[in-house]
Amino acid sequence: MGNKQTIFTDEQLDAYQCFFYCRLHGRYHELAPHLVPMDYTNDPECKLPLALIVNMPELKENPFRNRIVESFSEDGMGNLSFNEFVDMFSVLSEMAPRELKAIYAFKIYDFNVDNYLCKEDLEKTLNKLTKEELTPEEVELVCEKSIEEADLDGDNKLSFADFENMITRAPDFLSTFHIRI
Amino acid sequence: MEAGLESPVDEEGVHDSFNQLIAEQSQNGGLDALELQELQRELDEEGRDNVAYLSSPGHDYGRRQERWEAEREDDGRQTDSLAGERWSSATLKILSSMPSRTIGRSRGAIISQYYNRTMQLRRRRQSRPSIRDFSRSARPSIRGYGMEGDTTDSEGAEKREHLVNNLQNLSVSDRVRMLRGMPLSVAEKSELRYMQSWYSWLSFIHSLQLWQVALKRVSGRFGTGVLSYFLFLKTLLFFNLFLFLVTGAFLVLPQAVHPPLFSQGRPSFSGLELLTGAGYFSDSVMYYGYYSNYTLRKSCRVDTGGQNMSISNGTGMDCPSKRHSYNMPMAYFFTIGVSFFITGIILVYSMSKSFGQSFRIDKSHSILAMKVFCSWDFKVLKKSSVKLMSENICTQLKELLAEVNHKHVKNTVCQKLWRLTVHGIAWTICIASTTGCVIGIYYFSEHMHQVRQDEEASMLALPVVVSVINLLLPGLFNAAAWMEDYDSPSVRTYVAIGRNLMLKVSVLGVLCYHWLGRVAADPCWEDFVGQELYRFLIMDFIFTLLDTLFGEFLWRLFSEKGLKRRRRPVFDIARNVLDLIYGQTLAWLGVLFTPLLPAVQILKLLLLFYIKKGSVMMNCQAPRKPYRVSQMTTIFITLLCIPSFIGASVCVTYTMWSITPSSSCGPFRQLKTMFQAGKRWVEELEKDNPSLSMLARAHAYLVENPFFLFVGAGIFLIVIYFHSQVVDGQRKIISLLQEQIENEGEDKKFLITRLQSIHEQKRTPTRRLTKESVKP
Numbered sequence A: 001m002g003n004k005q006t007i008f009t010d011e012q013l014d015a016y017q018c019f020f021y022c023r024l025h026g027r028y029h030e031l032a033p034h035l036v037p038m039d040y041t042n043d044p045e046c047k048l049p050l051a052l053i054v055n056m057p058e059l060k061e062n063p064f065r066n067r068i069v070e071s072f073s074e075d076g077m078g079n080l081s082f083n084e085f086v087d088m089f090s091v092l093s094e095m096a097p098r099e100l101k102a103i104y105a106f107k108i109y110d111f112n113v114d115n116y117l118c119k120e121d122l123e124k125t126l127n128k129l130t131k132e133e134l135t136p137e138e139v140e141l142v143c144e145k146s147i148e149e150a151d152l153d154g155d156n157k158l159s160f161a162d163f164e165n166m167i168t169r170a171p172d173f174l175s176t177f178h179i180r181i
Numbered sequence B: 001m002e003a004g005l006e007s008p009v010d011e012e013g014v015h016d017s018f019n020q021l022i023a024e025q026s027q028n029g030g031l032d033a034l035e036l037q038e039l040q041r042e043l044d045e046e047g048r049d050n051v052a053y054l055s056s057p058g059h060d061y062g063r064r065q066e067r068w069e070a071e072r073e074d075d076g077r078q079t080d081s082l083a084g085e086r087w088s089s090a091t092l093k094i095l096s097s098m099p100s101r102t103i104g105r106s107r108g109a110i111i112s113q114y115y116n117r118t119m120q121l122r123r124r125r126q127s128r129p130s131i132r133d134f135s136r137s138a139r140p141s142i143r144g145y146g147m148e149g150d151t152t153d154s155e156g157a158e159k160r161e162h163l164v165n166n167l168q169n170l171s172v173s174d175r176v177r178m179l180r181g182m183p184l185s186v187a188e189k190s191e192l193r194y195m196q197s198w199y200s201w202l203s204f205i206h207s208l209q210l211w212q213v214a215l216k217r218v219s220g221r222f223g224t225g226v227l228s229y230f231l232f233l234k235t236l237l238f239f240n241l242f243l244f245l246v247t248g249a250f251l252v253l254p255q256a257v258h259p260p261l262f263s264q265g266r267p268s269f270s271g272l273e274l275l276t277g278a279g280y281f282s283d284s285v286m287y288y289g290y291y292s293n294y295t296l297r298k299s300c301r302v303d304t305g306g307q308n309m310s311i312s313n314g315t316g317m318d319c320p321s322k323r324h325s326y327n328m329p330m331a332y333f334f335t336i337g338v339s340f341f342i343t344g345i346i347l348v349y350s351m352s353k354s355f356g357q358s359f360r361i362d363k364s365h366s367i368l369a370m371k372v373f374c375s376w377d378f379k380v381l382k383k384s385s386v387k388l389m390s391e392n393i394c395t396q397l398k399e400l401l402a403e404v405n406h407k408h409v410k411n412t413v414c415q416k417l418w419r420l421t422v423h424g425i426a427w428t429i430c431i432a433s434t435t436g437c438v439i440g441i442y443y444f445s446e447h448m449h450q451v452r453q454d455e456e457a458s459m460l461a462l463p464v465v466v467s468v469i470n471l472l473l474p475g476l477f478n479a480a481a482w483m484e485d486y487d488s489p490s491v492r493t494y495v496a497i498g499r500n501l502m503l504k505v506s507v508l509g510v511l512c513y514h515w516l517g518r519v520a521a522d523p524c525w526e527d528f529v530g531q532e533l534y535r536f537l538i539m540d541f542i543f544t545l546l547d548t549l550f551g552e553f554l555w556r557l558f559s560e561k562g563l564k565r566r567r568r569p570v571f572d573i574a575r576n577v578l579d580l581i582y583g584q585t586l587a588w589l590g591v592l593f594t595p596l597l598p599a600v601q602i603l604k605l606l607l608l609f610y611i612k613k614g615s616v617m618m619n620c621q622a623p624r625k626p627y628r629v630s631q632m633t634t635i636f637i638t639l640l641c642i643p644s645f646i647g648a649s650v651c652v653t654y655t656m657w658s659i660t661p662s663s664s665c666g667p668f669r670q671l672k673t674m675f676q677a678g679k680r681w682v683e684e685l686e687k688d689n690p691s692l693s694m695l696a697r698a699h700a701y702l703v704e705n706p707f708f709l710f711v712g713a714g715i716f717l718i719v720i721y722f723h724s725q726v727v728d729g730q731r732k733i734i735s736l737l738q739e740q741i742e743n744e745g746e747d748k749k750f751l752i753t754r755l756q757s758i759h760e761q762k763r764t765p766t767r768r769l770t771k772e773s774v775k776p
Helices: A017-031 A065-072 A082-090 A098-109 A119-132 A137-151 A160-167 B002-008 B011-027 B030-043 B051-055 B062-076 B089-096 B105-124 B138-143 B153-169 B174-182 B187-207 B212-222 B225-258 B329-359 B367-374 B383-405 B412-449 B456-484 B489-521 B526-561 B574-588 B597-619 B629-658 B677-689 B689-706 B704-775
Strands: B295-299 B325-328
Touching: A017 A082, A065 A082, A065 A098, A082 A098, A098 A119, A098 A160, A119 A137, A119 A160, A119 B367, A119 B383, A137 A160, A137 B367, A137 B383, A160 B367, B002 B704, B011 B689, B089 B677, B212 B225, B212 B597, B225 B329, B225 B574, B225 B597, B225 B629, B325 B329, B329 B629, B329 B677, B367 B383, B412 B456, B412 B489, B456 B489, B456 B574, B489 B526, B489 B574, B489 B629, B526 B597, B574 B597, B574 B629, B677 B689
Parallel strands: none
Antiparallel strands: B295 B325
């Protein structure tokens, strides 16, 4: 829990929530000790930039780290307030339900933010997954086959409904889409 | 345009359309009126509408809009006729009012409305951000996910849950105000309050996390597969903790406080007790023989003259109070029975939960897509492990591509025969070695039983032999599997598990026969069996340590220094989990005879955790083969439930039901079977309160009559059959629905293009007219 004094209102403090709240806040604070306030009684606004957050050990080696942080930021540029920081680790925890994880997984893999997983999105995903070890023909083939398998309404790209339908059939999704903090 | 409103990801757009539509529907009610008005306005205007602007009552859409425009200009290919058109406002209106976009005016809508309001209230008040990473909601439910669609009853329940979670995040006064203000019935409000308190309790329990840092380090380096072994260990620890608390509180504590009236002197402590369980431990609260067979009373003096008292005679003693009495045999019988029953229920529940998570009705067609999106393990943190994972995924994708693209090469008859022969030989080797070892154990145990010496150390011979067999034979099975050379790694894992299981089940079976068949004729045999189980548990632990030392540590040293290879040994998850299950079976078998055995098992598991963790971090590398975590976890918990727990409980039930307890020690001496203790108690109850005679009759009829058991089993089987038929039906419905989705999509395209073409036709004549009218 640390030995720093953080000041919350009485309403905000709760017996058992405090532990996790303080722990997550501790992590948030240590990213930028001079920027993050300790006193929340006046509800200060504070956002940490993308570059600081992706340096966390939990995200540093993840090829999707930029997309993860961007998906949870309101402005889409990756600047997270503390609320959004907590949101991010809540969705990625083991307690988040499958539907919620599917929504955010869709956001993460949607590189061009058009609410569809088109071929370019899949190509980028594959390249990040395999660190560009696959040949371009193989990448092309994989993307085509994946879209063919998962696309239900025949528009050659995956909408959220297609993605969710496919992901609910994957038993490993819940265990892999999980970060321990 | 459709992109904006189709996905629940775009929450703001959904909210706005929802509000608007409810307002509109409550005001006019007519869709046609709106459309006609729009058409009229259209005809007057003449301008081309800016589709992107009309699509969503603009909100933070700037970036997306620009991108979309740019994409449309670049994207020459029009794969879909719907995507590229510029729709008129009439068409847009119709599209936005389609049933898939509107929310019905049901209870769900009311709850959703209040959901909105609580969100606004929270934003205004800026009440505390909630950490719901340990409850079902998880915070982004606040942002309105799952808000759209027609609400059925189940969705209504989900919305209620979201509302509950939202309410939890408000302060108490706000919460009370909101609840009071909602137009729901009193019953629903009390249900909401109940759900709130349940979630609070759950989150408190979850906050007591054990070994969190250690597990994170393991998963950071090795991924979810190796982590599942440690999580399984943690689960077993909790089972044993529960057993220990129950037996400790109801058996060990009362007996320790009231030592038996007549006990022999104990030999002094020498270190060998820790291994053999005899000697200093032999006549202690650890074993069955120490427990009294009479009712313990608080203020009785040593005046009873011997141990041979019957339990029903409780009044012929000069004890002042009857209140502080504790019927030991009854307590023993019921404690063991109830703890087994509760453990069974918890096991079946967790098994069904795990099965539900990993079993999917529809056999997957989208293997490649699932591989792309679900194979990256987000828990892995270390750079070298991440690199390894990338390589693994690359290899697996290549293999999958090859599989999907090319037809499976047909083997010739000759090759098939050869493969069959190889498989046959491998299975023969495995079965023959297992049978040989089992027969060996059978005769060796008989020999040891007949030649029982007073030397303590010789009692360790049988456990050592069994542990050596358990250590070496799986190696032989691995060698046979290597010879067989399976194509699919999952089949290989299943075969390995199957062979290992066969070995352990046979070994335990022959040991149970030895104990319950041969040894049960001796005087005070329960003590001896308890000591044997203790010895087996300790030996199992020692040999696991030795295996870790030689198999992992020394092998790594040898392979790095001797063979000069970079490859470290791989942690064999399946084998280690099966060893854990074997140890737990021994513990469950032994609880009846050694009430303190769960405590020994707890110590063993604690030590094992740290040793295995240290060894894995130092000596092993991440697995190279793909490992389906959720499937394997389900298999392991099923194995824990069905052969392990059911086998142990069958043995214990058989012991209680049919075997004569020894007449010189233990709480059930002088009885024909242990089960009679329960019967006697019921008879006593009936004697004291004649009104409870129905209970006695019910007891006699239900429990002792085997007919009832058959009927129960039959009903159970019928229920299982019904459920399997339901699953079959659901499979068929899923495929039908998928076809329907495709057809509906085609219909939609057709109708929209028709609408647009009609609209175009209507516009061109008017334009010509106005142009002509302008000309002088």
